[in-house]
Amino acid sequence: MPRDVRTLPKAHLHLHLEGSARPGTIAELLDAAGHDPHDFSQFGDWDGFLASYVRAISCITSLDSLSRLCRELVEDEAAEGVRYTEPHVGPHSYALLYGCSADDALAAMVDGFRAGSTATGVEVGLVIGALRDLPPESAEDAASYAAENAGNGVVAFGLAGSEHVAGPELFARAAAIAREAGLLVTPHAGELAGPESVWGALDHMGAHRIAHGVRSVEDPELLARLARDGIACDVCVTSNVALGVVDSVASHPLPQLLAAGVPVTLGSDDQLMFGNRVADEYELARDAFGLSDETLAAIARNSVDASGATETTKARLRGEIDDWLSSSD
Numbered sequence: 001m002p003r004d005v006r007t008l009p010k011a012h013l014h015l016h017l018e019g020s021a022r023p024g025t026i027a028e029l030l031d032a033a034g035h036d037p038h039d040f041s042q043f044g045d046w047d048g049f050l051a052s053y054v055r056a057i058s059c060i061t062s063l064d065s066l067s068r069l070c071r072e073l074v075e076d077e078a079a080e081g082v083r084y085t086e087p088h089v090g091p092h093s094y095a096l097l098y099g100c101s102a103d104d105a106l107a108a109m110v111d112g113f114r115a116g117s118t119a120t121g122v123e124v125g126l127v128i129g130a131l132r133d134l135p136p137e138s139a140e141d142a143a144s145y146a147a148e149n150a151g152n153g154v155v156a157f158g159l160a161g162s163e164h165v166a167g168p169e170l171f172a173r174a175a176a177i178a179r180e181a182g183l184l185v186t187p188h189a190g191e192l193a194g195p196e197s198v199w200g201a202l203d204h205m206g207a208h209r210i211a212h213g214v215r216s217v218e219d220p221e222l223l224a225r226l227a228r229d230g231i232a233c234d235v236c237v238t239s240n241v242a243l244g245v246v247d248s249v250a251s252h253p254l255p256q257l258l259a260a261g262v263p264v265t266l267g268s269d270d271q272l273m274f275g276n277r278v279a280d281e282y283e284l285a286r287d288a289f290g291l292s293d294e295t296l297a298a299i300a301r302n303s304v305d306a307s308g309a310t311e312t313t314k315a316r317l318r319g320e321i322d323d324w325l326s327s328s329d
Helices: 022-031 047-056 063-077 090-099 102-120 136-148 168-181 195-203 214-218 222-228 235-240 254-259 277-287 293-305 311-326
Strands: 010-012 081-083 126-129 156-158 209-212 234-235 265-266
Touching: 010 022, 010 277, 010 293, 010 311, 022 063, 047 090, 063 081, 063 090, 063 102, 081 311, 090 102, 090 136, 126 136, 136 156, 156 168, 156 209, 168 195, 195 209, 195 214, 195 222, 214 222, 214 234, 214 254, 222 265, 234 254, 234 293, 235 277, 254 265, 254 277, 265 277, 265 293, 277 293, 293 311
Parallel strands: 010 081, 126 156, 209 234, 234 265
Antiparallel strands: none
16 A cells, blocks of 8 residues: 555645635635635636636735635645645735735734644745746845845745746846845746746756746756756646646656656645645656655655755654655555
8 A cells, every 4th residue: 555645744845825725715705805706726728827816815805814824824734744835925915905014914924824833833934926927126126025034934035927928037136136145046937938948047047946847858958957956846737737738647747857857846836726735746646657655755855855944854854754654554
């Protein structure tokens, strides 16, 4: 019998706060805000997905609700075997929504995450993200804010949005601000766009990790670069199929990334939309690609190694993963 992946200790590095909300909580908040019910799993294409995501954000109308989402996220992660989680958050978005400061929004998030951590033992590091849809100056402001809060739970600076809107080259200065503050740089790349997006993230942003990166398989030289430099790709199989990045689970390039020696992690991306959680991604990878417990444990180790967790936490989690693998099946 294979071991239970929900008891496999792991870090979760590719998830977005609102997209990780409980469907029941979002339904409750929609009702309280006077909005019609919405099926977040029905979005059709990338634009429909973004519209659904904006709708989810629109129903989070108070700092208390925002804090609640953060607490519940950590509680849900604990049930998936997650020991350390690194969600993407956007304090400035809520500052605009509520007319409060970004500091107020971040404080509400930190309070919620801290409450979840106290209850579960799951540690949290935050990725403050910027959007390609906004001018590069906005990303630089977000990176500066992330740098200012490097001692307040923020461990990374991310970049999201359609790669077709703007390439990573425009965000080199923002990435430099983050790197100088000792933060990880974790842009989305190699999802909607091809290998050139990943090359740009590496060469112009100095990326430490790539969110997605699955289209790197189209360029053998790039695969070799990722493997040689130990650049992890935070892969989300279910998301890639749902958004049409790949045609099917069977055609997903995860096995090619693994075969090339690229450090791969598995993430849920947005379980509100895709209906998956992180342990589901481990089960899917096992079932679809015949991955052994040893390979799944290696993926979990990758997630720990590539995270912004402290070295003490990393050492502890590596030991827990070894214990899981040495346990009887």
